[in-house]
Amino acid sequence: MIPLNNIPKTSMKSIYLHDPNIIKCRAAVTWGVNKPFSIEEVEVAPPKVNEIRIKMVATGICRTDDHGMKGKLENSYFPIILGHEGAGIVESIGEGVERFKPGDKVIPLCLPQCGQCICCNDPRTNICIVASTDNRRGLMADGTSRYTCKGKQIYNFFHTSTFSEYIVVEEIAATKIDNNAPLDNVSLIGCGFTTGYGAALNTAKVHPGSTCAVFGLGCVGLAAVMGCKAAGASRIIGVDINKDKFDLAKELGATECINPKDYDKTIEQVLQEKTGGGLDYVFECVGNTNTMVAAIKSSHFAFGTTVIVGVSDKNETITIDPMIFLTGRKMASSILGGLRVKDAIPKLVTAYMEKKVDVGKLVTHRLPFEEINKGFDLLQSGKSIRTVLLF
Known part of the structure; x- marks a missing residue:
């Protein structure tokens, strides 16, 4: 002790x-x-077998x-x-x-x-x-x-x-x-940084020169933006209804940011038009079932990959036409970037110490x-x- x-x-x-x-x-x-959270005095027992107290x-x-x-x-x-x-x-x-x-x-x-x-x-x-x-x-x-x-x-x-x-x-x-x-x-x-950064580099395996969109520019979404940039994506579009997040998103690697509320069309139509048919990689970092469907539809019909990162409510479901995947679209989920965190986290800390992230x-x-x-x-x-x- x-x-x-x-x-x-x-x-x-x-x-x-x-x-x-x-x-x-x-x-x-x-x-x-x-x-609301209540600051209380709690008793913390000692660690038992194979446990540690921090x-x-x-x-x-x-x-x-x-x-x-x-x-x-x-x-x-x-x-x-x-x-x-x-x-x-x-x-x-x-x-x-x-x-x-x-x-x-x-x-x-x-x-x-x-x-x-x-x-x-x-x-x-x-x-x-x-x-x-x-x-x-x-x-x-x-x-x-x-x-x-x-x-x-x-x-x-x-x-x-x-x-x-x-x-x-x-x-x-x-x-x-x-x-x-x-x-x-x-x-x-x-959690937050590893989840988004790993989703781009590990789960999706974003390739150099690719096009990406990130729905939700909170901590996880911005980490995904950082991951897409690190992977060499040529175009990274940030999507959020809060424009206050756009400047930081661009500083971290987004090439442009859009607010779905600024358009009469659906966000998937906007993104398809902007990219000539859809994106290589789309990341849903909101946890909203509607944006999950929009993210899937925003990916390229022939080879687009959508990664669901956000956590939805326990009783919510999504409904989508399965034919949308017939031509080659893919959907994946990612928890903590799909990384073995026991080994990955120390390496990411080292990368931070070396000013790589x-x-x-x-x-x-x-x-x-x-x-x-x-x-x-x-x-x-x-x-x-x-x-x-x-x-």
Whole structure:
């Protein structure tokens, strides 16, 4: 366990209880659907076998957290500590942990890898069967929680629950990163940046000279723009109804941006006309079923590929004529860019440290952790790209 004098000063608000293995700290607890975040004092149990406890330093506010707060995801249980995009420092380790030691800088993984299941041993996917099964319960692998508040069990979110000063995750749900990395910026690599950037470079495999369109210019969409540029796309069209995002999109690589509300025609008709029949690659980063259909129809009828990146509500479906795929169109889905994040995230952090990718440009707001509700107001009003909360 790290001595208190070696933990960043911001963490001194946390204190040990009479049991030195239990930590009492602040966390943003959501007590029910659509309830505002409540900064509470929670008890964080020590890590058990193959688990680690992390002192969080920074966490981003992602649209998926907003879905979780609103009960739109199947794995939202209440009361819950949300958050899944963050970075911190290992505080203590449980029995059997070999990959980490106290003091390591880490990024928690909302898509863990056990390394042993049939999916982890198949290069075609980055999904882990073991982690996917456990994730739906909002509890640790042993069926219990490491968080309590006011005598009540608190559920976790996507294995991580980064809206807490201290968190406990399984060893398979974290990856070690460069110890010199600034944790406020690289926290985005835990989800938003990796999701969009990987969708372009890994899932779609955008080729040099190609044409691309990105629906939704939030953090994920802008990361997709960055990925398309890195891949050498000749034309990258950003699509969003919020024109305030256009300047940053162009700075990051978009060759032009359009607002669907500026046209009498459908956005798919506009894009088809602009590109002479449709685009090579289209990325849907909104999570809206209507824009998913529009994105598919915007791809070239003979060889276009559409990648669905956005997360829709759990009960929504899309309806589309299957004949649209007969001539060669393709559709793919992408979660965290289709990347094995345990290995990919450290490499992306290194790329950031070497100034090959500028993740920091996606951070528009930095707020103290206790202002989490303000951060969500910025997200919901479209005034932020990514807000990072600092503990």
